[in-house]
Amino acid sequence: MREARAGQQPLLAIEGLHAFYGESHVLHGVDLQVYPGEVVAVLGRNGAGRTTTLKAVMGLMGRAKGSIRLNGAQLLGLAPHDIARHGIGYCPEERGIFASLSCEENLLLPPRLAAGGMGLDQIYALFPNLRERRASPGTRLSGGEQQMLALARILRTGARLLLLDETSEGLAPVIVQAIGRAIRQLRALGFTLVMVEQNFRFAAPLADYFYVMEGGRMVQGFATAQLAAHMDMLHTQLGV
Amino acid sequence: ADSDPVKIAVLTDMTGFLSSSLGPGSVDAARMAIEDFGGQVLGKKIQFVSADHQNKPDVGLATARKWYESDGVDVIADIGNSAVGLGVQELARNQKKLVFITGASSSVFTDKACTPYGTQWSHDTYMFASSLPAKLARAGEKNWYFVTADFAFGQALEADATRAVNSAGGKVVGSVRHPPNSADFSSFLMQASSAKANVVALANAITDTTNSIKQWNEFQMGGKSQKLVALTLLLNDVRALGLPVAQGAVFSTVWYWDLDDKTRAFSKRFFERNKFMPAEAHAGTYSAVYHYLQSVKAAGTKNADAVRVKMRELPVNDFYSDSVRIREDGRVMRQTYIAQVKAPAESKGPWDLYKILETVPAEQSWRPLSESQCPLVAKKAG
Amino acid sequence: MDIFGIPSQALFGQLLIGLINGSFYALLSLGLAIIFGLLRIINFAHGAQYMFGAFIAYLLLHKAGVGYWWALLLAPLTVGALGAVVERLMLSRLYRVDHLYSLMLTFGLGLIVQGVFLSEYGSSGQPYPMPAQLSGGRNLGFMFMPYYRVWVIGFSVAVCVAAWLLIERTRLGGTLRAANENPTLVQAFGINVPRMLTLTYGAGAGLAALAGVMAAPIYQVGALMGTELIIVVFAVVVIGGMGSLLGSILAGFGLGLAEGLTKVFYPEAANTVVFVLMALVILAKPNGLFGARN
């Protein structure tokens, strides 16, 4: 378990989280702490359980036990909409763009959870493609545009904790860079981010803290400062 | 086999649009007849079943087939829907079993479709259609337009009425057909009222008739130049319409509960059991079942061929029919009436509905054999 | 005066009657379209809910002496509430499986409701009086127009427009559509989707009941009053473009008129015309007249 920071309470604290898909037990006691204002990257192979961890936080796993606290409040057992109302924005791995809504309607869909979300103009400045395609049905956007839309969508809501699942997946390098810049900006604005990433090259320069997940457990945790010391391990574990 | 107990069945519309004048009342009338007869015949207890045909020929026929073929039913009464009844009468002929048409009223039963095994006890379309339309046509209402229920009954009624109107010098300028058991007649009536006719005649029955009348009034159709005539008006229809709406209507009827002491006595007993007065078909069902049981007793067997001959030999004698014969085409030769609905002021009770204007003797009530296409009749003549 | 050799009285008369029928088509198809567009459920129970609405009016009158105007409020609320319960207990479990199952479930539920009323009241209709305030009528020259029927047309237009504005012109519509596609995700955005779906189904059912109350004085109250009507309404929805509210409303009124016209010019086809039109529309525009999406 990550050592406590002096005088600071973690924003998100997961302890001993177990989760199940039907009979199959996929999370075996996950521990994770995220402090306010930092970017945490969760690395791991396909199937390690990273997506499942995020889903469990959002209350999307049917069966889960353990503890998930946000600012000390227990989230486990709440309905997803109540969890979101605590100020969490979720960008799912499969993007979740709505075919029956236009690009802009997709953008406007999530309700504002708190003050301080970005305005439409700011968002369009960040992702100019979206401005151009704003009237198109959501799923008529290209794969990458959909990815941008999925991320943009939660920036409006004012959620202070963002859970991003594979945001760089399927994106052209330019866009990946644009998203990287956006994440840096968000961090500067005081957002807290949890990124689940396969793309280590993308995550490495952005994160303050890294977790490595394996077989439904967190097997490693280290800060950016120790990154170099862990490169060998990452290489053998993840092939990066 | 011949030694099995006699089994009587009532096949009727239990809950549908015809049920107010058939249905549960017919079932109980048959029961009453069996009870009044003593509950047994030829030394065995009389068995009784009933079923709902839901006004669907397939349902009715399948039930009748099963009754005749595998349940040992000897006779089916009522039927009450001509589309179902015609099929059952044909089936009965093939199965050599008896059928009493006491509700269904297409005149085809005793015409083209007549069989030695079928008899018709109550109203038929010839009777509904002959005296009144002819009278009106002769009185100058020349141009007729029909609103017809599109099934065997309505079709027969329209055909019979057309014949009557034509022979009285009138003419039929058109007709519109509606599916039986319709809810909204406004467009059919609109079609009828915009035709150039003096008389719009309803060739339908029961709820179809009452709904047509109500909607005709609602839209104030017709005006001065056009009148609406219901060819079939039964006891419960008048009840459903209420006297304020129905008052003054003149129509043919086969029976009324308040004709004489005998009918009143029966009706009182019936009312006590059922909380409503017997309607035409109810009385017919009682009469048919009772006469059948007497014929079985007289024949000493329940063999259908013996019983049907006996039924035609013996006179029908009860509160419903006074020494009445059954004609070879199956027609029960009873007299009929022309009645008028009372004004609300004239009525002394909830069931005091008709004034009997005229009694029509049997010979004038039913289709004369000279016009008959019944093969049984033709054979005799030829 | 004759138009195309048809007396104008007959023509206008049938068109007006068509418009009245169209009012019911529109109200019912609107309810169906709301439920379909947002929940992707073909609500086969719609006919039963319509009938149920009419029966509540009937029972209110005969058991409690409560008249038409209260029924107009209470019946939709009751049926809507029951619909909400059904959604919560049963339909909500089927969102994950093929939509055909919810079709079958609502079909079954419709049978249950109809069967209960059928065994209680039989298949023949029970009369329901017009509200006294709307008795009488007005002679339009070509026909006498009962006030009640005027009310039916006017009120259903108003309800249709209001419902359409509420759903299409507010963010509610978009949220509902999204929730239909991926309810868990919309929920993860902080929207109480289960409650929203429940209310939507309740609202659709309530609309059916509203139509039922309005129909009671015209068509009588009977257990089977919804069965045949609802099939026509399905065709209306298909013509309008499944899920399109505007399409359903316009197609509803339009088909009422088309039926009226057919009754003037070729009465034999009046029953079929809706289905013929539907076949033609599908041939030309597989998504229906207004069904742009999908």
Next chain:
Amino acid sequence: MPQPTFLARHGQALAFALMVAFFALAPLFVYPVYLMKVMCFALFACAFNLLIGFCGLLSFGHAMFLGVAGYAAAHAAKVWALTPELAVLFGVACAALLGLVSGLLAIRRQGIYFAMITLALAQMVYFFFLQAPFTGGENGLQAVPRGRLFGLVDLARPGAMYGFVFAVFLAGFLLVWRIVHSPFGQVLKAIRENEPRAISLGYEVDRYKLLAFVLSAALAGAAGATKALVFQLAALPDAHWAMSGEVVLMTLLGGLGTLLGPVVGAGAIVMMHNHLAHLDSWVMVIQGVIFAVCVLAFRRGVVGEVAQRLRVPL
């Protein structure tokens, strides 16, 4: 290789043998007309199942094929005095033709859209029957002669009629079985599973679906034509949408996509109709409850559940 295991093969054959034995012996104990009705509906449900179970197409208008074949066969037997086998063939041909025409309209859409369109087409056909002069409208075509099979065997004899219905049913059942396990059936399954993928592999999916639709219509027609001869009546309810709903219920209850399911489902529903007839409208309620229970708790149907337990395809 997808060689079914010995047990799986055995199980299906055994079940089939049981079914044949049942229908061969049952008339000794049960009212044969009732059994004939079961077989007609079983064939109808098998035909329906061919579409929903193996192509994923829910037709909500299948009664039109039952109805059209009934009228055609009844007309052929009554008016043209054709022998029963020819009357049935004529009914099948008419149903297949109607299947072709309606299929061309419907198969372009999927899922609920397909269901709605078939429903509306069937309704159109229903109103046509209601008004066409040769159907007898609400009265139906009554007193249809059963005739002599091949001009020889008098089908008025209950035994002969039973044999004829049994033969038609078995032939239809075996045909469905063969279709499902044919190269064509394999393509159908692929289309059901992933239509764009099937297209991208070079399959003109519409043609396959159309053929399946026509085959299903023809088989439903065989059921309808035979039924008309059994009951000597062709009437509107066979073409009514409630009948389309009933066949969905039979198949669902027995088990969608199983071979024996529709037969079991048809048997159960016919039995229910017969034994609960005295309960009148409650039959409707019970049917509704079965629908709801099947959909909510029992989606595989009776045979599907048994097959699942025994791990044998039935």
Next chain:
Amino acid sequence: MPYNDYILETRQLVKEFRGFVAVDHVDLRVRRGQIHALIGPNGAGKTTVFNLLTKFLAPTGGSIVFDGRDITASGPAAVARQGMVRSFQISAVFPQLSVLENVRVALQRKLGTTFRFWRSERSLHGLHARAMELLATVELSPHAQRPAAELPYGRKRALEIATTLAADPALLLLDEPTQGMGHEDIDHVTALIAKVAADRTVLMVEHNMGVVERIAHTISVLQRGKVIAEGPYAQVSTDPQVLEAYMGTEHAALPGTRHA
């Protein structure tokens, strides 16, 4: 040029979606026997080009010539039968069929018995040997009897490739074949593509520059529906326009985003 030099040619191919031009006068020429990669930023129109080529979409303008024949007016299934078969960006298998049956469905078409509803399924057993052979090339042999739905994502993509190969296309269209795969699988699939390209032509969309660099002979770069560059990797990857539009400045000449 002789027609057998280019297996596929598009001339001034255009696709508009309600006024939005997704594919803008594209002249694409794919040389027989090559691996041709189509790259470009998201939304450039790559998948749309695939959809046009395979007739899943009808072009607004222009023509497509495949193997010497103008296929602009053909249907999707017909094009596939002529020998142009695609895979999908989101994996497309027949989930309830076994892995073997998935491949067999593709093989079956050539038998010409696909409408024979009266024949036994056993008539298809002759195809099993070939199907197993194809499964072996993607290392799926041990899974032959499992329903495809049970396979992990990467294996499904492999199955899709095997199925596509079973259709024996002259031109194979692969839409992001490595998307969603882990590193080992990516290497594996890359090798597989190179291998199957030995006797057929491959046109692929791919974001993974490592893959493109390793196996593509020619690369076309699409931006906003237009081809902005074409040529071998070395040339394209240094093209300033491409760098700006696609690679981004930070990672000039970067060998694939996934490869650290």
